[in-house]
Amino acid sequence: MKVEFDFPLKAYNTFGMDVSCARFVQIDRAEEIPMMGDVFDAPHYILGGGSNTLFTGHYEGTVVHPVFRGIEKADEAGDSVLLRVAAGEPWENLTEHCRLNTLYGLENLTGIPGLVGSAPVQNIGAYGAEAKDCIVKVDGYYTDTLQPFSLSNEECRFGYRDSIFKHELKGRCFITHVWFRLSTLPRFNLTYKALAQAMEGHEPTLDNVSETVLAIRNSKLPDIRKIGCAGSFFKNPVVDAAQYTALLARFPDLVSYPAGEGQVKLAAGQLIEKAGWKGRREGDAGVYPLQALVVVNYGNAKPDEICQVYRQVIADVQDLFQITLTPEVNIL
Ligand SMILES: Cc1cc2nc3c(=O)[nH]c(=O)nc-3n(C[C@H](O)[C@H](O)[C@H](O)COP(=O)(O)OP(=O)(O)OC[C@H]3O[C@@H](n4cnc5c(N)ncnc54)[C@H](O)[C@@H]3O)c2cc1C
Incomplete structure (x- = not known):
């Protein structure tokens, strides 16, 4: 764990707001979380990649930032693979891992910025797919009791850009790992009109669907390195x-x-x-x-x-x- 005071956040939010926070705690291992009662008892904000956050000024509390990573194959059964992914893993590493290992399910979500730990919070979605389609369960700690939790897909109450983490559990939990079930057999979701049109005449593969999704995204969304x-x-x-x-x-x-x-x-x-x-x-x-x-x-x-x-x-x-x-x- 690393602790810093009066910490600049410009590099930690994709809006590029030149703000700071009173205290910044970087979490290197999930096991550190249950020992952080003093941090969670005071105003705090869990910050992943800062790509869904607008800081409106100096943040007087503690920003808690997970950096622990890891994509583990937890199980392989029939035509699917179960991955356990750490909260600090960048989402793009996960979609790239799936592409390289021929695992189907997350390809439409290629190119979404942020960390894996944030993905269940708003049930990220794009081009007709949502993270909930592949999430099996979400593990973490309640920040008020410091007890561990493991919530099934159903218990996460996923909806359109929504989940239990935006309601009952808002500000009350730290997600440490997300479990995804991916298919080892081709199973594409080409229901979204723009994606279907762009794929017309092409046999879908993980490579060309991911590339097409990225091309559509780049044609509509700003490059966050510049804007x-x-x-x-x-x-x-x-x-x-x-x-x-x-x-x-x-x-x-x-x-x-x-x-x-x-x-x-x-x-x-x-x-x-x-x-x-x-x-x-x-x-x-x-x-x-x-x-x-x-x-x-x-x-x-x-x-x-x-x-x-x-x-x-x-x-x-x-x-x-x-x-x-x-x-x-x-x-x-
Ligand atoms: C250019 C661009 C394109 C985007 N495209 C899409 C898109 O297509 N679809 C889409 O759904 N979103 C999109 N987003 C939004 C954003 O990328 C996602 O919401 C992403 O999941 C946010 O991840 P983050 O780590 O940056 O979240 P942050 O902004 O760091 O945090 C988001 C929320 O999650 C909470 N949180 C973060 N980590 C944890 C944790 N470990 N435990 C508990 N709570 C946590 C935070 O407290 C906060 O409430 C886009 C953003 C940008 C900048």
Whole structure:
């Protein structure tokens, strides 16, 4: 374990916010966690890769950052393999491990930044697939009792960018390992329109599906080495059928997806675009021209400027559609 004070966080958040925290604790081994009661009793934030986090200023508490890694084959049965992956392992190492070892299931999630320990928190998803499709269980420690837990897929209550870790267990647990079941037989999910179109005429393989996913991502999302962001800043809103019908009368081209009995999911990006924000820039903060869901830092935006932009987006979408967008990003 390493402990530092007044620690700069610029390199630890993909928005590139030039902020710091009062104390920074790097965890080198999962076994250190049950000995950290004093840290967890005080304000703290578990930070993975910082790609779903917006720091709005100096953080007065302790930032706890896992760096323990490891991808272990725990079992192999029939046509599947069980992997136990440590929280500090970068997600891209896991998708690359799967590609190199011909394991199917996570290829649509290639290119998502961040660490494996964060993946169950918002049930990361892309191109028709979600982490929950392969997660068997999630292990860790409750930070209030320091007792270990192991939650099955069902107990994690995964939903769209959602899980128990955003509700009952928010701020109360430290995920140490995630268990994934991957198929050793080809099993592709090409239901997402853009991916299906790009794959048309090609026999899918792990290599070409992963490459195609990366190419689509790169055509729409900023390169975080150059432009700061945290991916999709807003969740797609879900409205009831009556509100949807009323909106459709005003906006006939509204994109929608079924979202359960009497509910319709709308595309937040389209709402933001119609509210005039796609590509709009205020100083170094703005909304990405190629994907209106992404709030960006073009270089030296201050947290206040990013907050001003995202709040104004919410207000303008509210005015036009009477829909309140919710941030997907963790705002501190
Ligand atoms: C360019 C870009 C593209 C993106 N594309 C996608 C995408 O396609 N799909 C998608 O779903 N997301 C996407 N994201 C968002 C982000 O990459 C994911 O949410 C990712 O899982 C966040 O990982 P992280 O380690 O960076 O999380 P952080 O921002 O560090 O943390 C996120 C949350 O998880 C909690 N957490 C982190 N580690 C632990 C742990 N060990 N135990 C308990 N809680 C923990 C944190 O406290 C916080 O609440 C994108 C982001 C960027 C910048």
